[in-house]
Amino acid sequence: xxxxxxxRKRSRQREEILAVLRSTKEHPTAAMLHTAARRRIPxxxxxxVYRNLDVLEEMGLVLHIRNGNAQDRFDGDVSPHxxxxxxxxxxxxxxxxxxxxxxxxxxxxxxxxxxxxxxxFHGTCPACSxx
Amino acid sequence: xxxxxxxRKRSRQREEILAVLRSTKEHPTAAMLHTAARRRIPxxxxxxVYRNLDVLEEMGLVLHIRNGNAQDRFDGDVSPHxxxxxxxxxxxxxxxxxxxxxxxxxxxxxxxxxxxxxxxFHGTCPACSxx
DNA sequence: GTAGTTGCAAACATTTTGCGTTGTT
DNA sequence: AACAACGCAAAATGTTTGCAACTAC
Numbered sequence: 463x464x465x466x467x468x469x470r471k472r473s474r475q476r477e478e479i480l481a482v483l484r485s486t487k488e489h490p491t492a493a494m495l496h497t498a499a500r501r502r503i504p505x506x507x508x509x510x511v512y513r514n515l516d517v518l519e520e521m522g523l524v525l526h527i528r529n530g531n532a533q534d535r536f537d538g539d540v541s542p543h544x545x546x547x548x549x550x551x552x553x554x555x556x557x558x559x560x561x562x563x564x565x566x567x568x569x570x571x572x573x574x575x576x577x578x579x580x581x582x583f584h585g586t587c588p589a590c591s592x593x
Numbered sequence: 594x595x596x597x598x599x600x601r602k603r604s605r606q607r608e609e610i611l612a613v614l615r616s617t618k619e620h621p622t623a624a625m626l627h628t629a630a631r632r633r634i635p636x637x638x639x640x641x642v643y644r645n646l647d648v649l650e651e652m653g654l655v656l657h658i659r660n661g662n663a664q665d666r667f668d669g670d671v672s673p674h675x676x677x678x679x680x681x682x683x684x685x686x687x688x689x690x691x692x693x694x695x696x697x698x699x700x701x702x703x704x705x706x707x708x709x710x711x712x713x714f715h716g717t718c719p720a721c722s723x724x
Numbered sequence: 725g726t727a728g729t730t731g732c733a734a735a736c737a738t739t740t741t742g743c744g745t746t747g748t749t
Numbered sequence: 750a751a752c753a754a755c756g757c758a759a760a761a762t763g764t765t766t767g768c769a770a771c772t773a774c
Contacts, residue, residue, distance in 0.1 A: 471748045471753045492739080507756045512739060514754090528660060533738070546705055558703055559696075569714045572689055574677055577716040583700045585707040602728050602773045623764080638731045643764060645729090664763065 470521075476514045478502055480523060483538035489545070489554040491533040527554065542578065548587035557583055601652075607645045609633055611654060614669035620676070620685040622664040658685065673709065679718035688714055 482498045483490065490498070496511045515536055518524035525537035527545070535554050544557040562581075569576045613629045614621065621629070627642045646667055649655035656668040658676070666685050675688040693712075700707045 469749085469753080473747080473754055475755075505756065507758095508738095509740075509757075510755060513741095516740095517754095528663070532659070546700065546707075549708065557700060557705070559699055565690075565712070566714070568690055569677065569688060573719060574688070574714065575717040575719075575722050576677075576714050577680065579712060579714045581696070581710060581712050583697070583705065583707050583710045585705055585709070587706075588704060591706050600728075600774090604729055604773080606730075636731065638733095639763095640732075640765075641730060644766095647765095 470517070473514075475499070475503060475506055475510050476517065478506075479511060479514050480518060480538065483518075483524060483536055486538075487556065489527060489535040489537050491535055493533065495536065544581045544583065546583045546585070546587065548590055549584055550586055550590040553587050553589070555587060601648070604645075606630070606634060606637055606641050607648065609637075610642060610645050611649060611669070614649075614655060614667055617669075618687065620658060620666040620668050622666055624664065626667065675712045675714065677714045677716070677718065679721055680715055681717055681721040684718050684720070686718060 478499045479495055482495055488494075492508065492511050492515060495515075496506065496508050499511070500506050515524060515526065519526045522540060523538075525540050527535040527537055529535060529547075532552060539556070542561040544559055544561070546555045546557045547553070548555070565579055565581075566576045569579070609630045610626055613626055619625070623639065623642050623646060626646075627637065627639050630642070631637050646655060646657065650657045653671060654669075656671050658666040658668055660666060663683065670687070673692040675690055675692070677686045677688045678684070679686070696710055696712075697707045700710070
């Protein structure tokens with residue numbers, strides 16, 4: 463018993479949110495996206511931002527980076543990659559290291575059915591390291 | 594300019610919360626700890642659980658696993674180790690793989706000041722994999 | 725006696741949802 | 750015409766905090 467197909471209709475709001483997300487490397491929060499997208503769609507509501515981020519995630523166009531107490535972040539780059547989180551300022555940066563499938567293989571050897579992994583480095587980002 | 598020293602007084606609540614946390618491998622949420630610890634301290638409040646988890650984390654006795662929208666989890670095992678998160682039931686299990694310092698070294702070579710990393714595998718846990 | 729700790733309840737911050745309306749197909 | 754998506758505001762969720770009473774030292 464599969465879920466029924468869901469036909470999507472396009473909307474200016476969804477396209478604008480995706481465009482903003484793809485135009486930045488900052489891994490913005492929902493609130494940041496709301497602020498940015500409202501420059502072009504002033505009546506855009508925050509609820510619509512959240513709803514569309516869900517839809518875009520389901521479509522595989524957006525990565526939802528869940529972060530505990532801090533606000534969640536969103537990433538328009540859906541290729542497998544790692545992040546660096548700054549302990550000082552909270553920024554999320556891309557980490558230019560290749561994905562390591564051997565980690566998944568090692569985990570699978572322990573008897574887990576593994577789909578993938580998430581790897582976040584933490585420390586002090588270049589900007590915050592400056593004296 | 595460092596923060597001033599803070600003298601701690603012991604409390605039954607804090608000891609009970611730590612005892613519960615150390616007695617399980619389930620990486621409980623604050624609410625689970627509240628429920629469990631109330632078996633012995635019926636008037637224990639959820640606020641006290643959160644306050645003590647903060648204190649215990651600051652003391653280095655507890656690991657706070659921040660998880661985005663899902664409730665945060667807590668771990669009485671503070672040695673560096675990895676987790677497996679089940680996509681189906683949400684359980685958090687320990688992953689018996691050694692910590693890989695070479696990942697931090699690779700990240701440091703990219704110019705980051707790295708303190709460590711967090712690695713979560715995801716997939717289907719043994720219990721949910723059973724037919 | 726001093727200052728950390730508690731229970732309680734109210735406050736917070738973020739995310740989700742219900743509803744009547746609008747827009748896309 | 751059907752129904753996805755909208756804006757808005759209210760609700761839900763998880764966590765934090767103010768305060769007066771209590772407790773360890």
